[in-house]
Each structure stands twice: as structure tokens, then as C-alpha cells.
Amino acid sequence: MSKEESSKSNRRTTRSSAAAVLRDSGETKKTYHPHIPTLNDLVFGEDTISKEDLLSSFPGRHTQILELLNLLGPLNSPMLPLFVYGGTSSGKTSVILQTFRHLNRPFVYSSCRTCYNLRTLFESILNQLLLHQKDAGSGYLSAKRCEKPSDFVNFLREALVKVVNTLQGNPGKLSTKKLTGQGHGHMIYLIFDNLELVRNWDKSSSILPFLFNLHEVLNMNEVGFLFISNTSPDTYYSNVGYLEPIPVYFSEYTEDDLRQILSRNQTNQEMYSSFLSIVLGPFCRITRQVNELSIAFSSLYKTYREASGDLNNVPNESSKRARFSHFQPHIAPALNQIFKISSQPSELNNLKEPKRKGGSKKLGGFDSSEDLDFHMSTSAKYLLLSAFLASRNPATLDASLFDSTGGASSRKRKKRPSEKAIEQKEISEQELLMKGPGTFPLERLLAIFQCITSVAETSLEDVQDVVMDSRNEDSELMSDVLLQLSSLCNANFVVKGGSCPLEGSTRYRSTVSEDMASKVARSIKFPLSKYMYRR
Template sequence: MDKEKTSQTPRRMTRSLASSPTSTSNNVIAAKVNSLEPSTINDLLVGGDPISLDDIISNFPGRRNQILEIVRLLGPLNSPMLPLFVYGGPCTGKTSVILQLFRHLNRPLVYSSCRTCYNQGILFESILNQLFLHRKNAANGYANAKRCDRPSDFVNFLREALTNVINNLKEKSEKLVSNKMRQEKIGNMIYLVFDNFHLVREWDKSSTILPLLFNLYDMLKMHEVGLIFISSTSPDTFYSNMGYVEPIPVYFPDYTEGDIRQILLRNQVNQKLYSSFLDVVLKSFYGITKQVGDLSAALKPLYEKYCEPLSDKGKGVAPDQQMRRRLLAHINPHIGPSLNEIFKVSSLSSTEVEARKEEKRKGNPRRLAKSEELGSLDFHMSTSAKYLLISAFLASRNPATLDASLFDSKGGSDNRKRKRKPSEKAMERKETLEEELLMKGPGTFPLERLLAIFQCLVSVAEDEEEPNNDGFGVEGGSAGLMSDVLLQLSSLCNANFIFKGRSCPIEGSTRYRSTISEDLALKVARSLKFPLSKYLYS
């Protein structure tokens, strides 16, 4: 009992906690002590002071729905759970949210990153070392708790280690109840977290390790064990021919510009000055990357340049309108070179910039229309590829059950019909469906559905073009558009506009998913003068 009291500092620390100045000196001392002391169950807890759920929500802007959904799926203390599949783009807060939630819930977990554990042997040994409470040091010759290279050995050792951990958790809970201690309970559940799970597909034995990890839930049959997979790719990229309990997906979309603004403003000494700086530069940089890490690294030297005209680097300065104009004039010449230097984006030369300004002064309507069109879409794409890209975007965003009503013979719903006022239950069902679609992210679709939507959009475009073109349809009619549709689909997949997944074990056909954002879809639709909002479910 005394040993547990003296070793209350957990060894797992989040990145934010590890970087705090107050804990640096303590960590050095604790590292020396912990290397000699035996590990306890407390080492499986996330380190740091207790944190409330409201604090987590405020620390992660734009992640309220995902946080509440994960808390709901984890359930109350000692609640069995189905496997979770948390996915989204890089730097969207997936890992940080999971660790902070376990810090809030005070529940033990075994965290393994498939980036540092770059093959199955290292992954197996990392998990078993944590579960057996084994710490490698000079006393044991830096050996692992168990050596296993075969998946069958890993499953046997894993079941043994989990049984020991669960029994220890139950004994600790019983002691707390019998002694009537006020210490917060940690329950009987143990969670296995696999971070950077998408990297497993690049391993040599990925065809063996992927079904093994997905089938752990069925093989172990231990209700006290929870599985959480964190990936940068969607679940449909992991289809296999072996049946297993499909994990529940939780989607983390990219941060919006407002969310990134809140994140960057945190920990700033002068938030008013930094806010005026973001008003100038954030929109340009956000159009190139939405990753918080890249933006923070790119804006740091630029902000130092922004504060050069101010004394003491702008500490305590409240910028007025005149100061903002002066700072804008100072920073404006450095924005373009900074974009080119960090993100390798080609910019217009000074002569082209002057030519554009001269055209705007003259007000030539044809040239202005052409420049606006080029500004709306930054790359060339054929008409058939544009319609195919829009079709894929609609297939990913719209439920398949609504295709018949959205893509009817008249090309979408008839706006001239008098619409009945929806009931409250219908509105609630619609809001629930929208939340479910947001949590799942862009859906997958078969090739047949994509071609059906594509054919409908092309026929609508021909009907609208016919009165203006005297009988000549878009690119020579549907035959011209349909002739190279498979070739265009292959090109869009190679350009990562559309993701091609594996064959679905149930349907037996390849499934696709659109990867473009709504902003890019609107740009493509605007270049075709296509009413995208008319066909988008909202």
C-alpha cells in the first residue's frame, strides 16, 4: 500500500504536459527514480492534473461533437465497448483528444504508435512490455518482457497479460471500496490504442497483421478490453476478405479558418496584436495548408518581422487603425516570399502583378472575366473530368437513399412545386442524420452509382446548353462525355481527387470516395455554371 502511495506520478505524459516549464526539472528527477522503482498500474494512466470535460472542449476548437461522441461511445465506468476507428487528416487533433479524454476519465490505456513501432515484432513487444508493467533498464539487460515474432504467440501472451492487468485493477478497486478511500476509481477496463494505424498497410506482413488486429475483439472475447484505432485514412481503405466486427467510425474534419485562428491565438502574449497580424496573413496561408503545425512554424518568423517597427517586440501594445496600416505596409512585401520559401508555391512576377493592376485600372470586361475565371480554379481540367469530380463529391456527401429524389428525370427536385412545411419530428430526424453524416465523414460508393449520377448530371447539362448552343451539347453530347469516363476516373484517382479502396467483402465490388473539400467542389461547379447546391443534401 505504501509503495502505491509513493509512486503516484504516472510515466505517460502528453506533449503539452511534457513541454511545460514547471514539470521539466521534476521529470528529470522522476526519470532517475522511475528507472529503478518497479512499475505499477498507475503507470498506465495518462499523466497530468485532472482536467474537466469543458476544459477539453475549450482547448480543441471545432471538436465539440467529436469529443462528446467519443465520451458517449466509451460509456460510463466499466462499460464494455465496440472497437473505435478515429480518423481524419493529419494535425486534426485525433491523438491529443483521445489522450486528454483518458486523462479526464482517469482510465488506464496502452498506447502504441505504429510510426515508432515500425514492424509487427516491435509493436507486439511494446504492447506486452506495458501490460506486464515491464521497464527495460540496465538491471535486466534492456530485455523485453516477452519475445514473440509470431502472431499466435502474441495473442497468447496478450491474453495472459490482459488477465493479470484486469485482476490487478479489480483488486485495487476492491481495496478502495473496503478502505472507503476518496481516490477516484479507475475501473476494471483496459484500453489498447493504436496510433498512426494507416502506416501498418506499408509493413511487409500487412496482409497478416491487419486482420489480426481487427480480429482481436473476437479472438480475445474479453469485455474488459477496449480497442481504439487512430488513422489518417478512412475505414474503407482497410477492407479485407476476413469477417470481423467493424469498428465504429469517428471522423475528424479539417480545422476551419476560425478554429485555426483560435488555436494560434492561444499562449500569445499580446493577443490583440497577434489578431491584427492574423487578419493580414492567415487567409493566404490557410489556402495552402490547414495543418496547425505547418502554419505555426510558417507564421512565427513572419510575426517577428511584423513586430520589427515596434519597441520591445510589441509587448503591451494595443494596435489602432493607423498602426495597423503601418504594420501592414511593412509586412506586405514579405508575405509572398515567405509562401514561396516554406510551401514552394509559385507566385506571379512583379511585371505580371503590374500588368494585372493595369488591366484592373482600364476595366477591360473580357480580360477581367478571364482573370476571375482563372482565379476561381487554379488548374486545367476537362469538362468530363469536372462533371465526374462533382458526381463523386455528391455520391460521397449524399445518402444513397436520396438519389431517386435528387436525380429524377427532370434533373433534381422541382422548385416550382409547393413545398409542405416539415414537421418537428422530420426536422429532428434530419438534424440527427446530418450529425451522423458529419461524424462518419465522406462516404464510399460503387462505380455503378458514380456512373448513374454522372449520366444524370451530363443529361441536365445538355438540356440547359441546348437552347444556347443550337443543338450542340457539352463536348459533343453524352457520348463524348461517356467515352473516356473510365480513363478520367483513373486520372482523378492518380491525382488523389478520388480515393479507390479495396473490394468490399459483402458487395464484391470496388468502392470509391471523394477526397476534395466543399470549397473546391464549388469552384469546379462554378466553372461549369452548374447549380451544385441544388443537388447537395443539407
């Protein structure tokens, strides 16, 4: 079920269950009365949740929830439009819908995923506001046929005035049941989810400015706007004279956040935590998306419990290793699987051609802002860093910077260099600076990628072996890396640097600045400086 449907059905379950069975006079035939929407359908449902429950439902999102509550303000306060953004599966939709459930205020939710073009988006919003249902009774038609933005503004204003009047206690022509419960007030909020998809329909680049401007065009204090996107504001705004919405950033989850999120609702907490201590580290290096991780872990955890023999027994230290070797063969295929899923190029496509505000400084493929405010899968970040290192470091030093297990070789770097070596290093460094980022062949990129992705973060060494194995054994994995490389090229993080006249093979060059590479590295806690060639 789509989020839109689930949002509606959550709001409507109480009502649809009340559909009465009527008996025709004189006849035994039963007729089911369809659900007749009322203004009650614009609030989440009758079972609101407390602030404490809201906060505890979303580990790692306390700051964002409190920020949202603050920006939405007390009952009946006007608000400026919000732009809620963050990576896929970072909880944006769930947090917002549950926040409205807590506040018990009316809202209209439309996702640009289910509404696949402008007309369906406009009509979905109008249907909800006009309490119209597309069903057999209405011939599955919308309340209004609306394709043009100018028509939409007129219909929207008309519908909003009716709803607001009713909420203010002036029912007008609408047949509504009096709203019950605390909190509804007279504000109505319009939520646009998956806004990034609008760019696919918006060939003239006029729809997004139109949507961002609706707040000013309507000029109704009783209407709040929330835009949800999995790409950053930079990919939207160009100075075209509308007020930019207030950004609310859903940052990438830390490993600890993910541990808490995934452990929620687990019956055997100790068993699950011992399971996570093995799998979470390596999986997090590939993806931090809650959906992907929970799907991968649900079957893997079943295997882990089976490997543990007695399903309710927590593994003790002495049997841990034996149990691990039993469980280990299942990890690599699962890691490969998730790598394939999270390497889909769609995410990186979000990074293409960002529109920049005037005056921002461009560095390499992206400019340097304080934080990394775009989304990219963890594996793509590793590939980006590999390309950066390949361009930045002389190829002759690869062997000394990466040891056989992939870690930075501290032993070799500690060796005291001779005077002559120092001099040579200085010369090559100067050359490097003069030349700018160097080109590199694909093989070198892949070798560096393989080395740095195997850097250990977890206490269990065996898990590293699994990660290595999964990469060495499965050639399909490499094809996914190639797919990601092509996405990095499309996004201009890596450019093709022409082919080498001797080898005839294509060479690549990273366009990413050191500043940007450091930010990417920080976002995945990768010790970049350890691998960079410096004097």
C-alpha cells in the same frame, strides 16, 4: 520527442522525480534507483483535468470529445472498438490522450510510427502491460520476444488478465502500489495510433484484420480498443467477417476553429488577431494542419510584431496599410515554404487503392458517399478541381470563365448571347456530354489552377497579390504542383490521356464525377458552380 514517449513521460514524471538516492553501506558511492513501473504508470498522471478544461483545450473538437466520452461510457462499462480518423494534425492523438487524462483510466498507447514493424508494436504493448522497462537493467530487451500474431494473442491475454485482476483488487503476483485517485476502474484500453502505417508492413494484408478482430478473439469485456488513423475506414475494411469498429470522425478545421486554436496561449490577443486577419485566409487555402500553421506563424508573427514597431501596440487602422507593406514581403516566401511542405505526396498516397465495401457505387476515382471522408491537402483539392474543370469545360470558354484576377467573370457572362451563339453552345454542350470528360494539356491545368487559387476570400486585396506573386515568382512552386499532379495520377483522380499527335505533349483527363468535385469544393468553400460551363 515522439508522441509515445511523451505520453509515457507525462505519465511517469511524477514517479521518476521520486527516484531516491541511496547510499551503499560503508561506502560513499551514490546509486540512482531506476524507476520501477507500477500500474500507476498506466494512467496518464496524477494531475487529471476537468471536463470543462478538456473541452476548452481543444477548440473545434467539442463534438468529438463528447462523442468519445459517450462511447467510452461510465466507469467499468464495456465498449465496442472505436476507429478514430481524420486528417493529419487534426488533434486525434492529443484529444484521446487528454480524454484519458480527464477520465483517469489506465491505457496502453502505441504508435505505429515509433513502433516501425509488427514485432516492435507487439512488444511495446506487452512491455507496457507487463510494466517492463527497456533499460540498462533489462539489457534493453523487451519483456517478451514476440513476432507472430498467435504468440501475441497468448501473451496479450495473459498480461491483460493480470492487469485486470490487479485493477479489480486482486493483485496476484504483480508488485503494485495501490492505485490512488478517482476513476481508474477495471477497464484497460489499448490505443493503436497511426494505424495507416501498418499497411506498409502488412504485405499479406492479414495484420489489419487481425488487429480489428482482437476484440472478438480475446473476448474480454474489460478491454477497450481504440484505433487512430489519418485515413478513412474505407481504406481498411474488406468484408472479411469482423465487426467494423465504430467510426469517430475528426473533421477538417474551419478557418474560425483554426483562429481559436492558434490564438490560444497568445499573450497579446488583439495583436495576434490582427496578424491572423492578414495571414490565416491565404495560408488556409494551402493547409489546415495545425502543426504546419503554428510553425509557419511563429516566425511570421515575430516579423509582424517587429514590423509593428512597438511590440505591445495593436496596429490602428491608419497605420495598418503602411505596416502591411512592411510585412508583406515576408508572406510570399512563407507561403511558398508551407506549400512545399504540404505538397509532399505522402498524404495523397493514403488515398491509393481504397478497399470498398460491396455494393457502393463507384464514380470516377472515388465513389459518392455523403461526406468527403478522406484527407487531402487543400492545395491538392484545388488541383483536383482544376483538373475537373479542365475536363468538364470547353477550352475555348476558359477566357470567359476566368478573368485576369482569377475570379469568375460575371461581367462577361452577363452579356446577352445571340440566338446563334446559344445554338452553338447547345451543340458544343451536347458534344461534350457525348464525349465524356475531355483531355487537356498541362499548361491549361496550371493556368486554371493559378486562377482559382487566387480567388479572394479575404478583405485585404494585397494578400491576394501576395498569393499571386508567390505563384508567379517562384518556379520551384510549379515543380511542387507537378509532384501533386503525379500523386493525383497515382491515386487515379487524373489519368494520362495519351499524347496529342500534333503537339507531342502528354494530355490528362479528370476521372472525378461532378458529385465528388462538388464535395471537394464544398470542403474548401470553393464556388465550383460559378466556374462550370452550363447552358
